[in-house]
Amino acid sequence: MSKLQEKLATGQFVVTGEIGPPKGINIEPVMHEAEEYLKDSVTAVNVTDIQTAVMRAGSMVGCKLLIDRGIEPVFQMVCRDRNRLALQSDLLSAALLGIENVLALTGDHVVMGDHQDAMAVYDLDSVGLLKAMSTLEAGSDLGVDMKGNPNELDGAPTFFKGCCVTPCAPNVNAQIAKLEKKVAAGAQFVQTQAVYEPAEFEEFMNKISHIDVPILVGIVMLKTAGMAKYMNRGVPGVSVPDAIIQRMSDAAKEDRQKVSIEICGELVASMKDCCQGAHLMTLGWDHCVPDIIAAAGLA
Amino acid sequence: MNPTERKPNDEIVESMKGVEKAFILGCQGCPIGCETGGQPWLDEMTQLLEGAGKQVTGSALIDMICNKAIVGIKLGRIVDQIAEAQAILVGSCGVGVQAVGNMVGRRPIPAMNTISMSDHQGLWPSEERCAQCGQCVLAQTGGLCPVTLCAKSLINGICGGTGDDGSCEVSSDRRCGWLMIYERLEALGRLDDYNTFNEPRDYRKRAITDANRHTMRWALEVAKQEEQDEAEQPTAN
Numbered sequence: 335m336s337k338l339q340e341k342l343a344t345g346q347f348v349v350t351g352e353i354g355p356p357k358g359i360n361i362e363p364v365m366h367e368a369e370e371y372l373k374d375s376v377t378a379v380n381v382t383d384i385q386t387a388v389m390r391a392g393s394m395v396g397c398k399l400l401i402d403r404g405i406e407p408v409f410q411m412v413c414r415d416r417n418r419l420a421l422q423s424d425l426l427s428a429a430l431l432g433i434e435n436v437l438a439l440t441g442d443h444v445v446m447g448d449h450q451d452a453m454a455v456y457d458l459d460s461v462g463l464l465k466a467m468s469t470l471e472a473g474s475d476l477g478v479d480m481k482g483n484p485n486e487l488d489g490a491p492t493f494f495k496g497c498c499v500t501p502c503a504p505n506v507n508a509q510i511a512k513l514e515k516k517v518a519a520g521a522q523f524v525q526t527q528a529v530y531e532p533a534e535f536e537e538f539m540n541k542i543s544h545i546d547v548p549i550l551v552g553i554v555m556l557k558t559a560g561m562a563k564y565m566n567r568g569v570p571g572v573s574v575p576d577a578i579i580q581r582m583s584d585a586a587k588e589d590r591q592k593v594s595i596e597i598c599g600e601l602v603a604s605m606k607d608c609c610q611g612a613h614l615m616t617l618g619w620d621h622c623v624p625d626i627i628a629a630a631g632l633a
Numbered sequence: 634m635n636p637t638e639r640k641p642n643d644e645i646v647e648s649m650k651g652v653e654k655a656f657i658l659g660c661q662g663c664p665i666g667c668e669t670g671g672q673p674w675l676d677e678m679t680q681l682l683e684g685a686g687k688q689v690t691g692s693a694l695i696d697m698i699c700n701k702a703i704v705g706i707k708l709g710r711i712v713d714q715i716a717e718a719q720a721i722l723v724g725s726c727g728v729g730v731q732a733v734g735n736m737v738g739r740r741p742i743p744a745m746n747t748i749s750m751s752d753h754q755g756l757w758p759s760e761e762r763c764a765q766c767g768q769c770v771l772a773q774t775g776g777l778c779p780v781t782l783c784a785k786s787l788i789n790g791i792c793g794g795t796g797d798d799g800s801c802e803v804s805s806d807r808r809c810g811w812l813m814i815y816e817r818l819e820a821l822g823r824l825d826d827y828n829t830f831n832e833p834r835d836y837r838k839r840a841i842t843d844a845n846r847h848t849m850r851w852a853l854e855v856a857k858q859e860e861q862d863e864a865e866q867p868t869a870n
Contacts, residue, residue: 414785418833440792443784443803454785461789462833476833500793508815511827512790519830527793570796 336434337406338378339494342523342548347632348611350408350525350550351623352380353400355391361399367620369403375624378435380408380525380613384415387447394424398431408496408525409433412441417457418476422466429491437496437525438463438516460497461512461519467495468520495520500527500571501538501551509571510542517547525613528554528565530574532604539608548610553601553626555616556594559583595622599629606630635699635726635763636667637745639674646685648742648772649720655682655742656718657692658708658733660725662699669745670694670724678722678744690717698729699761704736715739727763727771727778734776735761740821741776743769748838767838773829775817780834782810788831791815 341348351372353364372379381396397407409428411421428436440460444452458466466476473490497516503509513524529535529551539549554572556562559582562574578597585593602612612630616622627633649655657678664670672694679689691714695707708715715721720740723730726747734741747765762781770788771778780786784803791811794802801807818824 440785440787440794442794445803456785456787457836458833459785459787459789460792461830465830498793503793503795504797504799505791505795505809505812505815508791508795508812508827509793511815511824515790515828515830518828570794570802573797 336378336494338408338435339522341377342610345610347606348548348550349376349627349632350378350380350611350613351376351620352382352613352615353396353620354382354385354618355393355396357388357390359391361391361396364396365399365403367618368400368405371620371623373403373405375627376614378406378408380410380437383410383412383439383441384447385442387414387442387444387449387452389447389449394428394431394433397428397433401432406435407433408435408437410437410439411463412439413456413458413460413463414441414444414454417455418462418466421458421463422470422475425467425470425493426487426491429493434492435494435496436467437498438467438521439498461515464495464497464516464519464521467493494522496523496525497521498527499524499549501529502527502531502534502573503571506538506541510538510545513542513545517545521547523548523550525550526552528552528569528572528615529605530572530578530601532601535605536608550611550613551602551605551609552613552615553598555598555614555619555622555626556582557617557619558590591619591622594619595625595629598622598626599631602626602630602632606632634663634666635728635747635765637664637669637724637726637747638667638767639669639745640743640769642681645678645681645722645742645744649682649685649687649722652687652720652742654688654690654718656690656715656721656739657682658698658721658723658725659692659694660696660698660723660729661694662697663726664724664745674724674744678724682722690714698723698725699732701732701736704732708737727765727769728761730769730771731761731763731776731778734771734817738820740772740823742772745769746838765839766834768834770831773826773831774814775821775823775826777810777814777817779810779814782813784810787811788834790827 353368381393383393393410397409400407438460444454473487474484477485479485499513500509559579562579565572659670659675682689720742722744723733723741724744730741730743746767746769747763748767764780766780779788784801795809799812801809
């Protein structure tokens with residue numbers, strides 16, 4: 335059982351972090367930051383999977399390198415780039431490398447990234463991927479043998495299966511209905527899209543009180559006021575309130591990081607009583623994670 | 634032409650679960666050509682539904698269901714029979730099923746699968762699109778096609794890319810297909826359908842067989858072939 339699963343099972347408030355592999359093979363700086371700032375402050379670290387469809391090194395190898403450094407990874411898997419053969423094969427490979435936590439995501443469309451002319455796969459969707467994991471765990475796969483019977487695996491993996499939801503989406507009921515489907519397909523934990531509106535998040539949590547899986551609220555660190563405005567325009571289901579944007583734009587350039595840490599800390603502190611954890615997405619500012627945890631009163 | 638094959642009767646009855654009163658609507662265009670529709674189909678479906686304990690409020694055959702104007706004119710004359718029904722069993726390609734869903738405030742249920750001619754679309758009168766996937770799921774989506782409306786062709790619900798204005802992440806002038814489906818199901822009082830798990834698609838059905846590649850009007854060709862075979866048979870002296 336992964337540490338993440340174990341901790342969530344005991345009801346402890348859990349913090350996870352996130353790193354993105356580089357575009358290139360110079361991964362040492364990312365690994366150094368993870369070891370220096372994340373290892374002792376978070377329970378597990380997500381490794382993004384060709385995030386926003388911008389080509390880069392893969393999630394699985396990032397996870398393996400974290401394991402080598404004694405850090406528990408969360409293997410993010412999107413459905414955009416691989417068909418069901420490759421997805422299932424990668425799941426088996428991940429299990430062989432000791433990866434237990436897997437986060438199933440649909441994945442941003444290729445037109446969001448830097449290879450807009452590529453084929454978008456989506457052979458499975460996030461629900462189908464969760465089902466595939468459950469099927470592998472049961473010792474079978476999505477195919478059939480020559481006689482049409484289910485295939486039998488020579489050694490079945492075990493995963494801690496996660497998924498995502500967007501709590502502040504304008505169409506939140508459609509999101510919740512899909513979440514129900516993901517949980518029915520085997521999802522055991524949820525890491526959410528970024529939330530900046532605690533009241534709206536609490537309302538969301540009340541609406542999903544019938545869904546019995548731990549929810550880790552997503553926190554994305556703001557770097558500038560401009561970034562917040564960009565997210566309001568361009569990132570679906572994310573809305574940064576004017577008051578937060580104002581605080582970022584009022585801050586002197588050298589104070590921005592400090593103010594951003596404060597904002598993240600306040601957000602976590604205000605939502606920690608209605609959910610089971612926080613997922614901190616620092617976008618490269620990994621060294622801020624210990625301070626955010628302290629600012630949230632969790633240290 | 635959009636060729637079709639009939640869905641198994643069991644699947645049709647399963648899709649009609651909970652429906653007590655149904656209207657049956659068949660297309661007399663392409664389904665005549667490939668011998669899946671027409672009066673014989675209508676008679677068989679009437680028997681099937683009545684045998685399953687359902688009341689058939691009425692039925693009709695329309696020449697080209699993909700043409701919404703014709704659908705509107707024809708169904709306008711029998712609006713009472715439609716209004717009484719909770720669902721409409723539609724014997725046509727996926728374009729026709731969607732056109733009916735868009736014209737009538739009742740849940741359309743596909744009685745056929747549209748099979749692949751490798752992306753050829755015969756007639757494209759309006760916004761409805763059929764990818765000829767051969768595994769029609771319109772019964773679970775209120776008659777709106779997720780394969781052609783969703784940029785990712787997701788078959789199990791909305792992703793996280795829907796904009797505040799309901800647009801798709803790939804383009805601000807494209808509406809999120811699954812949001813449309815959600816709203817349609819809500820309007821039809823069928824939100825439970827959203828929870829149906831759709832198995833991963835069978836992509837073998839996307840491939841075109843050589844026989845299909847070389848045909849346009851199957852029934853005529855088959856009849857002609859049979860005629861030819863008969864003519865070639867040696868006559869007994």
